[in-house]
Amino acid sequence: MLEQQKTTEAIEQTIASLPKAYEPQAVEAKWYRFWEENGYFKPQPNAKGPTFVISMPPPNVTGALHLGHAITATTEDILIRYHRMKGDDTLWVPGEDHAGIATQTVVERQLAKEGTDRHKLGREKFLERVWQWVYQYKHRIQDQHRRLGASCDWSRERFTLDEGLSKAVREVFVRLYEEGLIYRGERIINWCPQCMSALSDLEVNHVDTPGTLTYVRYPLKPIEGETETKYISVATTRPETILGDTAVAVNPKDPRYEDIVGRMAILPVMKREIPIVADDAVDASFGTGAVKVTPAHDPTDFEIGMRHNLPRVQVIGFDGKMTDEAGPYAGQDRFEARKNLVAELQQLGNISKIEDYMVPLGRCQRSDTIVEPLISKQWFVKMTPLATPALGAVKYGQMKIVPERFNKVYMDWLENIHDWCISRQLWWGHRIPVWYCATCGEMTVSREDVIACAHCGSAAIHQDEDVLDTWFSSWLWPFSTLGWPDVTPDLLRYYPTSVLETGYDIIFFWVARMVMSGIHFLGVVPFETIYLHGLVRDAKGEKMSKSKNNVIDPLEVMDQYGTDALRFTLATSSTPGNDSKLVPERIIGNRNFANKIWNASRFVLMATAEISGGVPAIASLKPHTLADRWILDKLARLTKNVTRLIDDFQLGEAGRQSNEFFWSDYCDWYLEIAKVQMQGDESVRQTTAGILRSVLDQTLRLLHPFMPFVTEEVWHYLYELTEPEQSKWPASALIIASWPQSNEKALNAEAEQQFSLLQEVITRIRDARNQMNVEPSRHIPVIMAVGHEIAIFEAQAPLIEFLARTEKPQLHLQLAQKPEQAMSLLAGPIEIYLPLAGMLDIGKELERLDKELAAAQQEQTRLQGKFSNENFVARAKPEVVEKERERLTAQEERVSKLIARRAELQG
Numbered sequence: 001m002l003e004q005q006k007t008t009e010a011i012e013q014t015i016a017s018l019p020k021a022y023e024p025q026a027v028e029a030k031w032y033r034f035w036e037e038n039g040y041f042k043p044q045p046n047a048k049g050p051t052f053v054i055s056m057p058p059p060n061v062t063g064a065l066h067l068g069h070a071i072t073a074t075t076e077d078i079l080i081r082y083h084r085m086k087g088d089d090t091l092w093v094p095g096e097d098h099a100g101i102a103t104q105t106v107v108e109r110q111l112a113k114e115g116t117d118r119h120k121l122g123r124e125k126f127l128e129r130v131w132q133w134v135y136q137y138k139h140r141i142q143d144q145h146r147r148l149g150a151s152c153d154w155s156r157e158r159f160t161l162d163e164g165l166s167k168a169v170r171e172v173f174v175r176l177y178e179e180g181l182i183y184r185g186e187r188i189i190n191w192c193p194q195c196m197s198a199l200s201d202l203e204v205n206h207v208d209t210p211g212t213l214t215y216v217r218y219p220l221k222p223i224e225g226e227t228e229t230k231y232i233s234v235a236t237t238r239p240e241t242i243l244g245d246t247a248v249a250v251n252p253k254d255p256r257y258e259d260i261v262g263r264m265a266i267l268p269v270m271k272r273e274i275p276i277v278a279d280d281a282v283d284a285s286f287g288t289g290a291v292k293v294t295p296a297h298d299p300t301d302f303e304i305g306m307r308h309n310l311p312r313v314q315v316i317g318f319d320g321k322m323t324d325e326a327g328p329y330a331g332q333d334r335f336e337a338r339k340n341l342v343a344e345l346q347q348l349g350n351i352s353k354i355e356d357y358m359v360p361l362g363r364c365q366r367s368d369t370i371v372e373p374l375i376s377k378q379w380f381v382k383m384t385p386l387a388t389p390a391l392g393a394v395k396y397g398q399m400k401i402v403p404e405r406f407n408k409v410y411m412d413w414l415e416n417i418h419d420w421c422i423s424r425q426l427w428w429g430h431r432i433p434v435w436y437c438a439t440c441g442e443m444t445v446s447r448e449d450v451i452a453c454a455h456c457g458s459a460a461i462h463q464d465e466d467v468l469d470t471w472f473s474s475w476l477w478p479f480s481t482l483g484w485p486d487v488t489p490d491l492l493r494y495y496p497t498s499v500l501e502t503g504y505d506i507i508f509f510w511v512a513r514m515v516m517s518g519i520h521f522l523g524v525v526p527f528e529t530i531y532l533h534g535l536v537r538d539a540k541g542e543k544m545s546k547s548k549n550n551v552i553d554p555l556e557v558m559d560q561y562g563t564d565a566l567r568f569t570l571a572t573s574s575t576p577g578n579d580s581k582l583v584p585e586r587i588i589g590n591r592n593f594a595n596k597i598w599n600a601s602r603f604v605l606m607a608t609a610e611i612s613g614g615v616p617a618i619a620s621l622k623p624h625t626l627a628d629r630w631i632l633d634k635l636a637r638l639t640k641n642v643t644r645l646i647d648d649f650q651l652g653e654a655g656r657q658s659n660e661f662f663w664s665d666y667c668d669w670y671l672e673i674a675k676v677q678m679q680g681d682e683s684v685r686q687t688t689a690g691i692l693r694s695v696l697d698q699t700l701r702l703l704h705p706f707m708p709f710v711t712e713e714v715w716h717y718l719y720e721l722t723e724p725e726q727s728k729w730p731a732s733a734l735i736i737a738s739w740p741q742s743n744e745k746a747l748n749a750e751a752e753q754q755f756s757l758l759q760e761v762i763t764r765i766r767d768a769r770n771q772m773n774v775e776p777s778r779h780i781p782v783i784m785a786v787g788h789e790i791a792i793f794e795a796q797a798p799l800i801e802f803l804a805r806t807e808k809p810q811l812h813l814q815l816a817q818k819p820e821q822a823m824s825l826l827a828g829p830i831e832i833y834l835p836l837a838g839m840l841d842i843g844k845e846l847e848r849l850d851k852e853l854a855a856a857q858q859e860q861t862r863l864q865g866k867f868s869n870e871n872f873v874a875r876a877k878p879e880v881v882e883k884e885r886e887r888l889t890a891q892e893e894r895v896s897k898l899i900a901r902r903a904e905l906q907g
């Protein structure tokens with residue numbers, strides 16, 4: 001006994017020495033290191049469950065953590081931790097993307113500041129600079145993921161430019177080339193004169209911008225016998241391209257132009273003779289129905305040009321300046337030339353009108369520069385043969401998209417897919433593995449670097465200068481990270497992956513392309529489920545942007561409120577596929593939730609300090625009281641719901657329900673009731689302590705995936721202070737403790753129903769006390785008619801006394817006469833009477849009411865006086881009279897209420 005007392009005292013001292021509030025800064029780094037050093041993030045090939053694998057979307061190596069990363073990492077970590085606790089063999093592969101354009105731009109900017117550029121430096125030296133930069137910054141994004149608590153396997157971390165992934169890229173390029181799915185061709189591409197690179201369609205933002213539509217008339221070359229000059233009018237939003245026109249086209253069915261198809265027009269300024277051709281691509285209802293054709297500067301015109309064998313005259317260069325082909329405008333900036341040419345055409349009388357027009361302007365996603373469509377020799381992937389099986393994967397249910405409405409978005413894109421321009425005029429990236437021979441003119445496409453032409457053996461070869469689009473490496477991510485093209489044990493065990501989780505904004509860039517490559521190269525869809533989350537917006541629902549100054553920095557939030565508060569807020573603010581609002585008050589609320597967990601746990605440990613025996617298994621508990629049965633029933637239901645919700649990807653709802661249970665059922669009710677039960681006999685105390693600890697343990701497990709740090713910290717205290725022998729713990733850490741099983745035997749509908757009736761009674765009495773301003777310390781009398789529930793209420797009377805601060809309740813089956821001078825309340829079928837004399841000092845209250853009544857009556861008399869004055873009614877403005885009448889009515893109502901209340905009190 002003495003021994004026991006000593007331990008109890010020691011435990012109490014330890015608990016008393018714990019900080020009064022949870023201190024995230026003090027524990028987060030400690031636990032992350034503990035988990036990582038113990039190898040908990042690594043897969044467990046001997047696990048009893050199936051594999052569960054996620055490839056982390058690789059953030060840009062240049063990046064700093066923003067809310068998009070935070071929601072991605074939080075969501076994936078919740079799924080991974082849940083499956084790890086369930087006993088699955090979980091693997092979460094982290095990594096970074098080399099981010100071609102973004103990274104090169106940053107380093108080039110740095111060079112510009114130093115007064116140099118990549119061309120002066122040369123390719124090799126430039127790449128050295130970029131690698132230096134990458135080594136310097138790569139750790140930043142890794143460390144930030146660690147701060148978020150991401151439990152990924154860092155020993156398997158990959159980088160899209162590392163050796164293995166570069167090998168995968170080579171393999172894919174060469175294979176697709178050999179299969180005829182990669183080709184080099186002249187096409188109109190989106191060119192960014194700022195980045196000096198081609199862009200894929202997806203890298204161009206189309207923004208409707210106010211501009212003008214200029215109508216220009218071209219004189220027709222006179223034919224024999226024609227005395228008056230005829231004209232044909234065309235409309236354009238880019239007049240500077242006129243200089244490169246090589247035809248005018250009309251629709252073959254357009255009767256207006258029937259007679260002139262086949263004639264020649266004379267291009268103003270350039271004086272070039274250009275044919276008038278008929279082509280189905282021309283929309284007769286647009287502008288004048290005749291369009292200028294500039295094959296070198298417009299994708300549709302390029303096609304028309306191919307069909308009619310038109311020359312391509314490139315008047316705008318890759319630098320955005322007019323070329324020598326632009327005659328007098330050569331050397332001018334493209335927009336300068338536009339202005340000057342319009343002025344000249346106006347002078348020449350060639351412009352018939354200029355009208356306002358919304359132009360769907362393409363801008364470079366990276367630099368915001370207006371994109372120029374230019375002809376260029378580029379490498380392309382033929383997409384239709386790859387897209388067709390990817391369409392089938394969703395159509396035939398091999399893969400599920402959550403939420404389902406994105407099926408249509410995915411399919412629409414695949415059905416209308418264009419070939420993918422994969423070459424980029426950059427140096428940072430995977431260099432295209434193609435060598436051109438100066439001797440025989442052939443190309444050598446090879447997995448290995450070559451020094452001689454494969455066709456003629458000549459050494460006069462040079463490698464393609466361009467690199468591949470960054471997505472050309474990330475579309476291989478789910479299998480290249482597992483070792484492909486080598487057949488590694490990881491590839492065999494962990495491919496296909498389970499869930500691909502990302503923002504819906506990259507469904508085309510990345511998700512659809514990964515499906516294509518997975519099916520094409522491995523014959524299997526790369527993941528079972530695609531889970532798409534939305535954008536995180538500000539509290540008002542607006543997109544966060546630096547210019548609006550409404551950006552929330554996740555690192556600052558973690559510094560201030562702790563990682564768990566940020567994670568819980570992100571998880572519970574979102575529903576699949578929808579944008580969510582990040583409300584700062586909710587972050588504070590969830591910081592308070594972490595504190596609540598901390599404080600409730602301190603209370604539990606303190607209140608049960610004298611009871612030995614650790615944390616009993618939940619299924620071994622034998623409930624004594626209604627409250628015991630009720631909390632165990634609630635926990636069993638919660639466990640079932642949370643498990644089902646996470647399996648359904650309803651993570652937000654799972655978190656909300658756990659929070660609600662902990663805060664309300666466990667803390668507000670059971671913890672309070674336990675204060676009464678801990679006064680009971682030995683066996684009740686034992687059981688209560690067991691339930692307090694065991695329910696806490698189970699709830700910590702349910703909350704762990706959402707709030708890993710505070711739950712791990714508290715869980716350790718819970719076991720350390722109740723079970724000194726660590727060998728008796730269910731696990732060495734919460735992160736690998738087993739996921740709770742719903743205890744079906746604890747389900748108890750009767751307890752649920754009875755307890756909620758008791759809760760209602762207590763809540764009604766509490767509300768009435770508040771309403772009447774009864775001092776908190778005052779115990780008030782209560783009379784209840786409880787009908788056939790009498791046995792329950794007799795048993796629960798001490799709880800009513802304690803929780804509603806009443807005297808011992810006077811319980812009756814029914815009351816023949818309603819108690820006088822009492823407030824009456826109803827809770828379900830239960831009648832509750834609170835004698836007013838017990839709640840307030842009636843004499844004082846009557847005095848106060850009399851004063852209030854006198855004042856009200858005085859005001860009433862004053863208003864009545866106004867209305868008895870005929871002058872007032874006749875002369876005052878009708879709205880004034882109306883207003884005064886309303887005041888009088890209100891005053892009359894008040895007087896009668898006060899009189900009734902007075903009568904009630906006097907009885």
Ligand SMILES: [Zn+2]
Pocket residue numbers: 437438439440441442453454455456457458
């Ligand atoms: Zn050759």
